[in-house]
Amino acid sequence: MRSDVTLRQLDEDLLRDLLDVAVAEADPHEVMPPVAGPAGWTAERRTAFLRFHQSRSLSADPVEATYVIVVGDAVVGAARLCPLEGAKRAVEAGVWIGRSYRGSGVGGAVLSHLLTLACADGFDSLFLSTTPDNTASQRLLSALGVDVVHEGDAVTAWVDLIAAR
Numbered sequence: 001m002r003s004d005v006t007l008r009q010l011d012e013d014l015l016r017d018l019l020d021v022a023v024a025e026a027d028p029h030e031v032m033p034p035v036a037g038p039a040g041w042t043a044e045r046r047t048a049f050l051r052f053h054q055s056r057s058l059s060a061d062p063v064e065a066t067y068v069i070v071v072g073d074a075v076v077g078a079a080r081l082c083p084l085e086g087a088k089r090a091v092e093a094g095v096w097i098g099r100s101y102r103g104s105g106v107g108g109a110v111l112s113h114l115l116t117l118a119c120a121d122g123f124d125s126l127f128l129s130t131t132p133d134n135t136a137s138q139r140l141l142s143a144l145g146v147d148v149v150h151e152g153d154a155v156t157a158w159v160d161l162i163a164a165r
Helices: 012-025 043-056 106-120 135-143
Strands: 005-009 065-071 074-083 090-097 125-130 148-151 154-160
Touching: 005 106, 012 043, 012 065, 012 074, 065 106, 074 106, 090 106, 106 125, 106 135, 125 135, 135 148, 135 154
Parallel strands: 090 125
Antiparallel strands: 005 065, 065 074, 074 090, 125 154, 148 154
């Protein structure tokens, strides 16, 4: 596993770096909720990206914990842990990685960090979802030994964190 991958808690300074990476290395639909308008990184979409993270992770009452993925000294993507409503002691993980770092082992290192963080925060289970075409993520999930469920346009898995402790 890669030892040069770290997660840093998102702050306002890192948010600007994260936006720069998103614009250079990802499509908007990969990293944020949809925004009406023409395709690409418009000024409105860039502002929406900043507001999205400010409201979810940097507000006085954050909804989720967002981490900036750093490889060496380079910001390359984001990871998050969001407690699931209605599911006791469960958290959802989400990850996006810039194009030039995909397929290089970053995802596996990030998943390992997220599992450690979720366990340390006292969660009992971790929910992950991806798309059928994201075979790299599916391989990571299978490597964990969890049941991967394919339903339509979604691929999901639950990780038992109690067993992982």
